[in-house]
Amino acid sequence: MTPNLYLWLIPVLPLAGAAINGFFGRSFSKKTISAVALFFPGIAFLYALDIAAMFSSSAAPYFCELAPWIRAGAFHADFAFYLDQLSLVMLLVVTGVGFLIHIYSVGYMADDDGYYRFMSYLNLFMFFMLTLILAKNYLLMFIGWEGVGLASYLLIGFWFIKDSAASAGKKAFIVNRIGDFGFLIALFLLIKHFGTLDFTKLFEQIAAQPVEAAGIGTLTSIGLLLMVGAAGKSAQIPLYVWLPDAMEGPTPVSALIHAATMVTAGVYMVARSHAIFERAPGALTVVAIVGTLTALFAATIGICQTDIKKVLAYSTVSQLGYMFMACGVAAFSAGIFHLMTHAFFKGLLFLAAGSVIHGVGGEQDMRKMGGLRQYMPVTFATMGIATLAIAGIPGLAGFFSKDEILWKAYSSPYGSWIYWLIGVVTAFITSFYMFRLMYMTFAGDYRGATASAAHAHGDRSHGHGHGEPHESPWVMLGPLVVLAILSVFGGWIGVGGRFEHFLAPVFQSAPAADTVGETASSGVEHLLMAVSIVAAGLGWILAWLLYSRLPKLPGVIAEAFGSLYRAVANKYYIDELYAVLFVKPVVDGSSAILWKGVDQGIIDAIVNNAADAARHTSDNLRHMQSGNLRSYAGWVAAGGAVVIAYMIWMGVR
Amino acid sequence: MTSVTAIPLPYYLILSGILFVCGVLGFLIKRNIITIFMSIELMLNGVNLSFVAFAAHWHVLSGQVFVFFVMVVAAAEAAVGLAIIIAVYRTRETLNVDQVNLLKL
Amino acid sequence: MLHLALFAFFGIICVAGAINLLVQRHPINSALSLVVVMASLAAEYLLLGAEFVAAIQVIVYAGAIMVLFIFTIMLLNAGEEERTKGSRVAILLGVPGVVIGAVLVAWVLIHHSNTQSVTIGALLGDPKSIARLLFSDFLLPFEVTSVLILIAIMGAVVLASRPGAVARPQTTPAAAKEENEGPQLVAAGRERR
Numbered sequence: 001m002t003p004n005l006y007l008w009l010i011p012v013l014p015l016a017g018a019a020i021n022g023f024f025g026r027s028f029s030k031k032t033i034s035a036v037a038l039f040f041p042g043i044a045f046l047y048a049l050d051i052a053a054m055f056s057s058s059a060a061p062y063f064c065e066l067a068p069w070i071r072a073g074a075f076h077a078d079f080a081f082y083l084d085q086l087s088l089v090m091l092l093v094v095t096g097v098g099f100l101i102h103i104y105s106v107g108y109m110a111d112d113d114g115y116y117r118f119m120s121y122l123n124l125f126m127f128f129m130l131t132l133i134l135a136k137n138y139l140l141m142f143i144g145w146e147g148v149g150l151a152s153y154l155l156i157g158f159w160f161i162k163d164s165a166a167s168a169g170k171k172a173f174i175v176n177r178i179g180d181f182g183f184l185i186a187l188f189l190l191i192k193h194f195g196t197l198d199f200t201k202l203f204e205q206i207a208a209q210p211v212e213a214a215g216i217g218t219l220t221s222i223g224l225l226l227m228v229g230a231a232g233k234s235a236q237i238p239l240y241v242w243l244p245d246a247m248e249g250p251t252p253v254s255a256l257i258h259a260a261t262m263v264t265a266g267v268y269m270v271a272r273s274h275a276i277f278e279r280a281p282g283a284l285t286v287v288a289i290v291g292t293l294t295a296l297f298a299a300t301i302g303i304c305q306t307d308i309k310k311v312l313a314y315s316t317v318s319q320l321g322y323m324f325m326a327c328g329v330a331a332f333s334a335g336i337f338h339l340m341t342h343a344f345f346k347g348l349l350f351l352a353a354g355s356v357i358h359g360v361g362g363e364q365d366m367r368k369m370g371g372l373r374q375y376m377p378v379t380f381a382t383m384g385i386a387t388l389a390i391a392g393i394p395g396l397a398g399f400f401s402k403d404e405i406l407w408k409a410y411s412s413p414y415g416s417w418i419y420w421l422i423g424v425v426t427a428f429i430t431s432f433y434m435f436r437l438m439y440m441t442f443a444g445d446y447r448g449a450t451a452s453a454a455h456a457h458g459d460r461s462h463g464h465g466h467g468e469p470h471e472s473p474w475v476m477l478g479p480l481v482v483l484a485i486l487s488v489f490g491g492w493i494g495v496g497g498r499f500e501h502f503l504a505p506v507f508q509s510a511p512a513a514d515t516v517g518e519t520a521s522s523g524v525e526h527l528l529m530a531v532s533i534v535a536a537g538l539g540w541i542l543a544w545l546l547y548s549r550l551p552k553l554p555g556v557i558a559e560a561f562g563s564l565y566r567a568v569a570n571k572y573y574i575d576e577l578y579a580v581l582f583v584k585p586v587v588d589g590s591s592a593i594l595w596k597g598v599d600q601g602i603i604d605a606i607v608n609n610a611a612d613a614a615r616h617t618s619d620n621l622r623h624m625q626s627g628n629l630r631s632y633a634g635w636v637a638a639g640g641a642v643v644i645a646y647m648i649w650m651g652v653r
Numbered sequence: 654m655t656s657v658t659a660i661p662l663p664y665y666l667i668l669s670g671i672l673f674v675c676g677v678l679g680f681l682i683k684r685n686i687i688t689i690f691m692s693i694e695l696m697l698n699g700v701n702l703s704f705v706a707f708a709a710h711w712h713v714l715s716g717q718v719f720v721f722f723v724m725v726v727a728a729a730e731a732a733v734g735l736a737i738i739i740a741v742y743r744t745r746e747t748l749n750v751d752q753v754n755l756l757k758l
Numbered sequence: 759m760l761h762l763a764l765f766a767f768f769g770i771i772c773v774a775g776a777i778n779l780l781v782q783r784h785p786i787n788s789a790l791s792l793v794v795v796m797a798s799l800a801a802e803y804l805l806l807g808a809e810f811v812a813a814i815q816v817i818v819y820a821g822a823i824m825v826l827f828i829f830t831i832m833l834l835n836a837g838e839e840e841r842t843k844g845s846r847v848a849i850l851l852g853v854p855g856v857v858i859g860a861v862l863v864a865w866v867l868i869h870h871s872n873t874q875s876v877t878i879g880a881l882l883g884d885p886k887s888i889a890r891l892l893f894s895d896f897l898l899p900f901e902v903t904s905v906l907i908l909i910a911i912m913g914a915v916v917l918a919s920r921p922g923a924v925a926r927p928q929t930t931p932a933a934a935k936e937e938n939e940g941p942q943l944v945a946a947g948r949e950r951r
Contacts, residue, residue: 634852641855675776729910736917
């Protein structure tokens, strides 16, 4: 049908890099490891660019059938890859941003002992993520889904000697698993009702289905379960708790996995399943509500955090909420657009934060930073650009995508002004905490420790103790600059609806009644745009006031709001709540039932009692061997009587 | 010549059985090794009686020949057994079978 | 009729002798009652027409084997039996076992045997017939038993001899020393009594 694009090469190349580094990297020099680790994703990225150049909308979608996999009766699932506009966008984002972050890691992780392991895991992650994106059926996508969860676990717990890192890795994997459970049930339902998981065949069948009325029908339940899976992977309420803990991993990991790519897998999956969601309005509403609430909730937590990476983590959760809000009002292309711009500026924010942490010798607490502007000008500039972008300042990438979402939230047939209002409030809060971060980190005077104390703490690989904060090497600054450029100009793709138009062939299977788009006029659109700009500006001004002009004021406000402040600063005690509600019962129940009851009580008991029984039996049988002649004679006589009795009985019968 | 009379075979067998049971009981109850040995001889005698009775019953002479062999073996066994008892007496200085209990581990 | 009376008479003597063997405490008394049992058994054999067997019962069994027993009792100076703690198993398991076995066999004999009576004198076990059988059909067992007796003789001699007094040429002092052990042993036995 199409020219053979060898799509399978794109995931497999990073896999080769992971294998080489993983098996042989221990004996390679740092240069060799870096070369291998950069070469394969680099080739994948170049190939992706090549495909993009050759890409022609008229010939989409492209297939690449690699090999048969499962043939179970009427059910087929094969190793097959699929390329259409949506996957192309994701592909470019993942390979591009991923490659930049690989380059960054060469500088960031240079001092680490496990350097080869890190690079191997990064490449492994790329393989799984690309499999997820390019898969042609849900089952292969699920492999990538699980695989990125695995890579996330390996990378979060990269410094596994630290207990907190190992626990964070476990937490991420387990919470992901809960989401995966929902995803799996959705797959089972799909197989049961439609007999296939292949995208083309499945969506053909679904396109013939009518829109479900409210209530739990098949499509609604599938959609809800898919949303559970997406909530786990993309850190939405109630499964977002792993993402702030995941900041225990090295900063490039946070940038790549927990900002740009892995957490967006949920959004991609929902966008890919748009046909299901469009025919299940109940599920769509749930998606929108969850996304909106998450956006607001996480943003409020972000304003009180003091760790620079935690602020960014909650910001990521909040922005993901925006993407789900977009998907929830059936504005899938807006969600993907925000996904793309978010990858740029959030990736940049994390990398720059990593540069800051590297520069101050491992310190992550913003209260001990400040005035870094003169020490790290490039970092400051790039991070500033990213902050402007995320706040939605006009002209930069974030403005276009966020505005698109807010507009669609208001105007879409599934949307409502409530979504829009909460979205604007969240934008205000977002702007506030991002500029708070900027002022605390870069403005004012340096509040950090001196040379001797800087030795002691922080990231394992950053015990330089250089005394003064310093700028990072160019291998780390290069990607920052590239991402800054993308953050500025990346949004211009979406102006005038070009992006939406590009993705239109993918999302065109909406039921006929809903192809009517905006109903409101463009005047309203401009008004709403102005409101969101004002909200962003207000956030900036408030942050400037509180953290630059009147630095004592935040402390006073915190005192005044006492318990409320503490609740927000402690993340609303959600982790503690989960520990009491879920973790403790499971652990205690498992300890009581499975450990004491089954393992000790049944299995150990069987083994021990068998041994005891053998011992008692032999203890008792021992008395037969007494050495006493007469007792032997007694036994013989008794045995003889038994034999005689038996023979008589046989004879008489 | 008196008239031929017949004694029922079971009578002989019961007598033989009584002798045998007495021999076994003696083996179990008595404490002197030599007495135990004599109980064994008693058992053998009981068995001999049943052999001869059956030989007469079936009119086959092999039964009596077998008794002959049993006696020979009993003689040999008695000789060797008593020699062993003497040897045991030399080492253990007792004829009480309960004190010859080195048979256990 | 007479034969039945004879059978009963000698049978009662047998049983009495057997019970006496159990009851007596001194082994010499048990040995003498065993002789009585054997003698009456010889009479029973005669009633069954087994002359040869009766003869050798008296000559070999009662005359040689029992004499051997009595010599041993006298050599070892066996005394009356002491009361020692015996084996519980022997009494608890063995006696009931024996009794049960005997009862079972007796029951079978009485209820299920339909054998005829044994005619007295119908089969004559005279030496000539037995010899004929012994040297034709049972030649091999005959020869083997003769070897068996030879082995028994050798074994008895070796086992019962004093340690070191057999086969090995001894130096004079050692031999002289060991020759004293026998009477000492006997004296020790007498003292203990």
